[in-house]
Amino acid sequence: MGKITPFLMFQDGNAEEAMNFYTSLFEDSEITSIVRYGANEAGPEGTVLQATFTLKGQEYMCIDSYVKHKFDFTPSFSSFVTCDSEQELNNLYHTLVEGGQELMPLDNYGFSKKFGWVNDRFGVSWQLNLPL
Template sequence: MLVQPYLFFNGRCEEALNFYREKLGAEVLFQTHFRDAPPDSGHTPAPGTEDKIMHCTFRIGTTELMGSDGNCEPGADKPGGFSLSLTADDKASGEKLFNALADGGNVMMPWQPTFWTEGFGMLVDRFGIMWMVTIPHDKGYKS
């Protein structure tokens, strides 16, 4: 069994993919737009959403995620009830990734040492996705 995050960007999926490409080195593996749905599928895109992303698969590191523009409804709720956890190889790369994701977002817990690791931080990126960035736990680490 495989569990994969599926993220809805409420009309900002392409912008999010470009952001994750630039900041995290994401690679888009598959992408289809609402206009690409076959006429006999029963799905007619809402006017103005034809060029929005109906579905995509992208990779960050070794993890594949999926995403969509969703229904593109004004005032839609931001994603909630989950966080993506990104584990960097070391303190310097963790801090760099944290700062990259924080660009245009909201830092909830600044990048800092904690009682379990030399580097950890929490933020909500500019697309409303919550991230926890950390480095591997060092069993000998003491704050």
């Protein structure tokens, strides 16, 4: 068996924008490959047929789906980020929640010094934690 990789399906043609946003937030992150739809292919020309990117060494895959589904991202699957400082956590939280949705505001919930949970503007869910 090969490795297991989180997979994100974007339905609004913004996979590349999301990858650029995420890799700009986390150091040691990069887009590693992009294959785009060409002319006369199933998806809109130039959108992402398949791409991979890494965030702090964790590989993700993503696509721009040309099929509109009745489902989208759900917070029941999220990326859990362990932050090194309160400033780092605050910066990530405020950047990710902009245009998105606050699920759990920044606070001390007893299991960490500070924690917050958001859906970003693309609908992807992030848990941000500053450990005890």
